[in-house]
Amino acid sequence: MRAARLPKAQPMLDPQTRNQIVADLIETYRNRKALPLLTQTYPGIEMDDAYAIQQAFLARSLEQGRTVRGYKVGLTSKAMKAMSGATEPDFSAMTDDLFMPEDTPIAFDHFFRPLIEIEIAFVMKSALKGPGILPVDVLRATDFVLPAIEIVDFRVGPAPGMTVVETVADLAACGAAVLGANPCKLEDLDVRKIHGQMLINGKVEQEGYASAVLGNPVAAVAWLANKLGEFGVTFEAGETILTGSFVKAMPVKAGDEVIARFDSGLGDVRTAFV
Template identity: 80%
Template sequence: MLDQDTRNKVVADLINVYNTRKALPLLTQTYPSIGLDDAYAIQEAFVAHMVANGRTVRGYKVGLTSKAMQEMSGSTEPDFSAMTDDLFLPEDMPIEHQRFFRPLIEIEIAFVMKSTLKGPGVLPVDVLRATDFVLPAIEVVDFRVGPAPGMTVIDTVADLAACGAAVLGANPCRLADFDLRRVRGQMIVNGKVEQEGLASAVLGNPVTSVAWLANKLGEFGITFEPGHTILTGSFVRAMPVKAGDEVIARFDSGLGDVLTSFV
């Protein structure tokens, strides 16, 4: 475990990455004694800094929702991060590639809450009752720490769970209208289908992902509020993206498309 002065230094270094445009080396290599509790404390302080400078928390993201990704990162459960308002970008508007460090793209389903939800004890049925609607989404994964061989969940947790941004579609769908587990999504880059998969790859059902996060955040005294947007995790492999790429996340079951491009 790190002492508070070291945690504060890591937070300051993360903030400074936006000025230097140079990602930090892996925290687990720089600070061999760092633990997961340190990583979440660093993330919390990082988010608090952004809020103190005018940002607002608009939602949360869940990552590492597949067993393969958990095993790769040395984790036994998903990870998560708060998302501030500046991380939500408009649909179908060009994004400057240079705002990111090493961006990857994922497709997933976002939940928008209509009522409060707080763990512990949240069940999937509680998520169904508390959800207003779901939206198609593209997440831009990005790294202020690493990436490099040996990266673990501790590195990503401290780094906002590797969140760079999210682009939400504008086609709201009610959960009662379809079986979310059977939704198929495609990642289309420059007109070519690069990845596709089923939403059931996300912990069996993205609803389970939201319930898990509500319970996990309940341990920190955090509540989902009406209007909060929850990114539930990708059900396809993340892919790198470069300037000039056009990306479409295409879903069946009426969810439709969400489009973005990088310039």
């Protein structure tokens, strides 16, 4: 996979401050201590700063040999917007190390404060670049969709007063993704009507319909293609797009077993934390 050209934002913080935040984010993996809220430590930080920090954070990963395997769209449902106070979705590129095999135990201490979301992932058949992308373009460019679990995680916070600025700087709060291996063609589905359940240790904790994601997960892919198109970034064939959770994220702990269960032929995807 390619090393993606990342969007160029126009940040307000000075370069030295941004570089220090990136260094602090990297340090969290060593000391296992999440950073305090950036909006409290740096009251002047703005959304452009957050995306610039995210870009620099990702650039460090690419320099270490990681590759971009896809993107995530977050805060696409009313439930998740209500949790964050966001008015529009956020996004981040996802590198190869953020994708984990299904039905394989995951070390809980790999994460900071993980939450679980259930989502539908789109795998691209052909390149897609905005602006001007419509849902019909997404339909043509999609190879298939998969059931997915996203593990949300926080290298910054969380704490009272947390804003979307923190999550954007923090890779849109992406910890990892677990993809199912049961592909379905979009032409065989009414993706809006897909019903999903989140089961933790056999108990249904959340459930809902994919239409909660901007009315249709296809719209989430179109939104992101247009957003990234503003910066000259293209979805490439083979990349995976996580379209956002259509239920509220739930916390997990060591020992938990998680299943994302979908109807319409998508089936189950599962993981466990050890």
